[in-house]
Amino acid sequence: MREFSDPHLAALAALAALIAVSVWLPRRRGARARRAYARTLAAVILAAWAGEYLADALNGSWSVRNTLPLQLTDAISVSAALALLTRRQLLVELTWYWSLTATLQAVLTPDLAQSFPSIYYFTYFGYHEGAIAAACFLVAGCRLRPRRGGSLRVFAITLGWAAIAGAADALTAGNYMYLRFKPAHASLLSFLGPWPWYIAAAGALGLAMLVILEVLTGLLTDRRSRAAPPPAFARAQRRFHR
Numbered sequence: 412m413r414e415f416s417d418p419h420l421a422a423l424a425a426l427a428a429l430i431a432v433s434v435w436l437p438r439r440r441g442a443r444a445r446r447a448y449a450r451t452l453a454a455v456i457l458a459a460w461a462g463e464y465l466a467d468a469l470n471g472s473w474s475v476r477n478t479l480p481l482q483l484t485d486a487i488s489v490s491a492a493l494a495l496l497t498r499r500q501l502l503v504e505l506t507w508y509w510s511l512t513a514t515l516q517a518v519l520t521p522d523l524a525q526s527f528p529s530i531y532y533f534t535y536f537g538y539h540e541g542a543i544a545a546a547c548f549l550v551a552g553c554r555l556r557p558r559r560g561g562s563l564r565v566f567a568i569t570l571g572w573a574a575i576a577g578a579a580d581a582l583t584a585g586n587y588m589y590l591r592f593k594p595a596h597a598s599l600l601s602f603l604g605p606w607p608w609y610i611a612a613a614g615a616l617g618l619a620m621l622v623i624l625e626v627l628t629g630l631l632t633d634r635r636s637r638a639a640p641p642p643a644f645a646r647a648q649r650r651f652h653r
């Protein structure tokens with residue numbers, strides 16, 4: 412899909428509307444509406460994520476080399492859905508940091524060969540935009556604030572996931588997490604030099620983005636807390652159910 416084509420712009424407009432609803436709803440509606448929205452959004456994410464693998468299987472394009480669930484997107488999609496259903500703190504942190512860095516970049520520069528009305532257009536933007544909406548719903552809407560040092564925890568988990576993907580690349584000759592070559596479509600990796608240097612550069616850039624996001628998150632939540640003390644995570648979880 413061509414970047415910033417009409418289908419891409421439509422997907423970005425849908426994302427903006429979804430973020431607005433995800434932040435507004437938990438602040439203006441009760442616990443029943445919050446639970447219903449969280450479950451619906453989790454179902455959409457999982458359906459889009461699993462639906463893409465089902466489409467691969469049905470059209471015969473599934474392969475160990477290319478379609479094992481080892482991309483970072485797979486970890487983000489599952490983490491976002493589980494965070495919506497359980498509100499576990501680590502899952503919320505993974506969703507927040509991953510979605511507003513890696514997933515946002517994937518939405519702005521999609522590595523997607525198909526376009527509207529292909530099923531892959533809907534699955535791709537379904538789980539990517541769903542994860543971003545989940546992050547905004549949980550942290551900005553429900554105020555489940557990430558803990559201090561969350562960026563470093565998420566970075567360490569990302570490195571562990573990359574190690575698993577790298578092992579799979581070596582065994583299958585695949586390109587999970589783009590560790591063997593860059594994506595075909597333009598992305599941030601296009602500006603980070605040749606292999607293998609772009610891998611190290613991407614790691615450094617990813618860490619910087621996570622740390623900057625943690626600083627910005629802290630500034631925004633601290634500013635809000637001057638008007639009213641922020642609830643502890645456990646207290647925020649209880650308020651989610653009330």
